[in-house]
Amino acid sequence: MNNLASPEIWFICGSQHLYGPGPLQEVENNAKEVAKGLDNSSAIPLKVRFKALLTRPDEIYALVQEANHDQNCAGLILWMHTFSPAKMWIRGLASLTKPFCHLHTQYNRDLPWNDIDMDFMNLNQAAHGDREAGFLHSRLRLNRKVVVGHYSDPEVQERLGVWARTIHAWHDLQGAKFVRFGDNMRYVAVTEGDKVASELRFGFEVNTHGVGDLVAHVNAASDSDVNALLDEYETSYVVAKEMLKGGARRDDLVYGAKLELGMRSFLKEGGYKGFTDTFEDLHGLRQLPGLASQRLMADGYGFGGEGDWKTSALLRAIKVMAHGLDGGTSFMEDYTYHLDPMGHQVLGAHMLEICPSIAKGKPSLEIHPLGIGGKEDPVRLVFDAPAGDAINVSLVDMGNRFRLIVNEVKAVDVPSLPKLPVARAVWECKPDFKTAIAAWIYAGGAHHTVYSYPVTTEFIEDFATIAGVELVVIDSDTKLREFKNELRQNDLYYALAQGLRV
Secondary structure, eight states, X not given: OTTOOOOEEXXXXXXXXXXXXXXXXXXXXXXXXXXXHHHTOTTOOSEEEEEEEEOSHHHHHHHHHHHHHOTTEEEEEEEEXXXXXXGGXXXXXXXXOSOEEEEEOOSOSSOOTTTOOHHHHHHOOHHHHHHHHHHHHHHTTOOOEEEESOTTOXXXXXXXXXXXXXXXXXXXXXXXXXXXXXXXXXXXXXXXXXXXXXXHHHOOEEEEEOXXXXXXXXHTOOHHHHHHHHHHHHHHSEEOGGGSTTOTTHHHHHHHHHHHHHHHHHHHHHTEEXXXXXXXXXXXXXXXXXXXXXXXXXTTOEEEETTOHHHHHHHHHHHHHHTTSSSOEEEEEEEEEEEETTEXXXXXXXXXXXXXXXXXXXXXXXXXXXXXXXXXXXXXXXXXXXXXXXXXXXXXXXXXXXXXXXXEEEEEOOOOOTTOOSOEEEEEESSOHHHHHHHHHHHTOOSEEEEESSOOHHHHHHHHHHHTOEEEEESTTOOHHHHHHHHHHHHHHHHHGGGTOO
């Protein structure tokens, strides 16, 4: 995946100095073993490193400052092996800027009933040590994830793995750069937003370059690089005969390769992790980048059509969460509906730009008229997405806050679409079509989304918690009246929340 660092998680154990050096050494040894067990888990994709046993306020504060300034630290796992009076943690945690997870576990899985004595009880006090910590976290209104259970439990490791993938995405967004080639589509509301607020909230920056800056890179593509990329196309895809060597549309594919090389060059040179474009701003380009955008997404770049920079950044984040998991993640758009009373379905597609990571089988590389934008016919990958559980996620700017909206869906096999030359997916919404679509509209969800098979609602919940933004979920349990009330209550909560953390 392009431009992706591999940070680590710091494992922190809390105790107190009153236990003395001998017992504290045992506590530290136990904590190191817990950290090692998590580090060895295949469910957790980041390195888990035991960092410290903390027993005094100055130690805690110093550790937090170190974590805040260490660019290789993605987040902290906190565990109170024994009782650790929580007032010691106030100054440190109040200044923490990294995400943290509170792991409520024990060193021992089973109690040695016949051997328990007071020494054992003094050293195995997580049952109330973590409750003391939990009170302070709540009192300080700290956003965190709480995971409960023995550290060897696969379900515990899986939940920690979700959190680890999410903080990896958060770490990746800090200082990330996204470029807009031109402005967003004219008169469209949902692709607008406050880029200052987004940088404050999420940590990424968004800036615009004129399309002419991209054109210079496209024109600089060398013949040798173009030929090598054409060979890659013919190996990777079923290329339409008219675009094979000697075919009538070969030159269109050659230009598509130049577009990809130019975009890659521009993004690499600028250190960008995502981009947008729009068919209304293509000055100097012969085609709207279709194939290029699809392949760049497959390599991990964020993308948003029509200048949708929020979706571009969200796509990058969710691709990082999904990195190494089975199943793909793509830019998506709810395009049109199948309203058969026996089974309502959504046909998801876009003009060109659906990521081939969600392709079922080998995509075909084709050229067809676009019918919009006034440029030459663009090349694009055409394929069907597979059946399976998936989510659609939207990020919108509500003016006083950002809102994440998730709809859990069930993708189905795509019917034959011989006259629709774009990549596409078909899904059924949970809990049902009418409830889900009404809830989406009440929530202000965009027509652009991030569509993902491996990422679940839990990932997005963790991400919203870290970012401190609103999350609304449309799933099998959604009831429209309750959902509307939730939106009203959220309006009040987010108007007041900034004054709660005192």
